[in-house]
Amino acid sequence: MSLATHAEGKMARGPGGVTSAMETKETTIGVPQPFSLRAAALSHGWHECAPIMWCDAGRCLQLVTRDGVDVFRVSVLEGRRTRRRVSLRVIIDGPALNEARIERFTCQVRTMLKLDQDLDEFYTICRSHPTLYVLERIGAGRTIRSASMTENIIKMICGTNVNWNQAVKMINRIAQIGPIFPHYRNLNAWPAPREILAAGETYLIEVARVGYRAKSILKLCQDSCDGTFDPDALDKHAKTESSDRLLKRLLAIDGVGPASAHALLSMLGHYDHLSIDSSTVAHVSRVHTSGKKPTKHQIEAIYEPYGRWKNLVWWFELWLEWDTAKAMAAEAGL
DNA sequence: TTCCAGGGGTAGA
DNA sequence: TCTACCCATGGA
Numbered sequence: 001m002s003l004a005t006h007a008e009g010k011m012a013r014g015p016g017g018v019t020s021a022m023e024t025k026e027t028t029i030g031v032p033q034p035f036s037l038r039a040a041a042l043s044h045g046w047h048e049c050a051p052i053m054w055c056d057a058g059r060c061l062q063l064v065t066r067d068g069v070d071v072f073r074v075s076v077l078e079g080r081r082t083r084r085r086v087s088l089r090v091i092i093d094g095p096a097l098n099e100a101r102i103e104r105f106t107c108q109v110r111t112m113l114k115l116d117q118d119l120d121e122f123y124t125i126c127r128s129h130p131t132l133y134v135l136e137r138i139g140a141g142r143t144i145r146s147a148s149m150t151e152n153i154i155k156m157i158c159g160t161n162v163n164w165n166q167a168v169k170m171i172n173r174i175a176q177i178g179p180i181f182p183h184y185r186n187l188n189a190w191p192a193p194r195e196i197l198a199a200g201e202t203y204l205i206e207v208a209r210v211g212y213r214a215k216s217i218l219k220l221c222q223d224s225c226d227g228t229f230d231p232d233a234l235d236k237h238a239k240t241e242s243s244d245r246l247l248k249r250l251l252a253i254d255g256v257g258p259a260s261a262h263a264l265l266s267m268l269g270h271y272d273h274l275s276i277d278s279s280t281v282a283h284v285s286r287v288h289t290s291g292k293k294p295t296k297h298q299i300e301a302i303y304e305p306y307g308r309w310k311n312l313v314w315w316f317e318l319w320l321e322w323d324t325a326k327a328m329a330a331e332a333g334l
Numbered sequence: 335t336t337c338c339a340g341g342g343g344t345a346g347a
Numbered sequence: 348t349c350t351a352c353c354c355a356t357g358g359a
Contacts, residue, residue, distance in 0.1 A: 160341040211355030
């Protein structure tokens with residue numbers, strides 16, 4: 001891991017109002033090809049939701065994150081690209097940047113972009129797929145998530161039964177509960193469960209406008225604080241448990257039903273359960289059933305041949321219909 | 335005004 | 348297990 005560093009003139013406020021010098025440090029992560037940071041960042045709508053941002057002009061993924069009471073900005077850019085590997089530059093701004101913190105934030109980036117997942121088998125499927133064969137050329141195939149599963153679950157609950165723009169507004173208003181990174185547009189890190197609890201049902205309903213979802217969000221935060229349920233332990237379970245076992249854990253969460261649970265399962269790197277929602281039905285109707293509304297069983301049958309990659313196959317079939325994906329395909333000469 | 339969106343919970347059959 | 352209905356919200 002290479003490391004470059006310099007201290008900036010700015011000061012950051014620490015515990016008890018004590019200030020410490022803002023620093024900037026940079027490290028790199030090597031990613032095997034095929035990989036495009038832009039394709040991963042724009043793989044679905046999470047990049048529109050604080051504290052994650054994508055700057056298309058600068059081709060930069062940004063995250064406001066925290067360690068204890070300190071708040072940091074993490075910027076990720078593509079560096080050197082060879083035939084085999086892409087180098088990612090990870091630039092961290094914040095106070096008291098020691099090795100442990102840099103390692104912690106680098107791990108967050110790896111988790112968000114699922115960089116440790118081997119997609120060779122998925123790309124083999126894509127090569128003989130009528131539309132997905134372009135993914136390898138674009139460098140697409142990885143989907144973005146938030147580093148914390150607590151954050152992913154709350155965002156998923158906000159996305160139920162609303163159009164996406166409305167979900168983004170709910171999520172961004174919840175994010176405003178979190179501590180501010182004062183040196184860059186006053187953006188917030190994602191709030192801890194205890195901070196959401198402190199903001200209370202009044203904030204969630206009257207400010208964040210999450211409606212009936214407030215009770216589910218507060219219960220998740222309460223269970224997390226009590227130690228009754230640790231959402232972030234799901235990442236540990238995902239390494240050893242079957243998808244069915246993980247699914248049971250996810251479905252036990254208030255406000256998480258089959259569609260959300262299957263999407264969350266994908267965030268944990270398990271793609272063997274289809275996330276069937278209104279967009280799935282619309283996509284399958286357009287692409288597979290000649291405009292006829294398909295049943296759940298028909299959708300399952302269509303994607304069954306893709307085995308443990310079925311949810312990733314369906315998602316990227318839909319993704320390739322988006323204008324951003326079409327533009328990336330055009331740039332790749334496809 | 336009505337419908338619906340990147341659904342979930344619950345009651346009743 | 349399946350179906351119907353209700354749940355807040357806000358854009359179209």
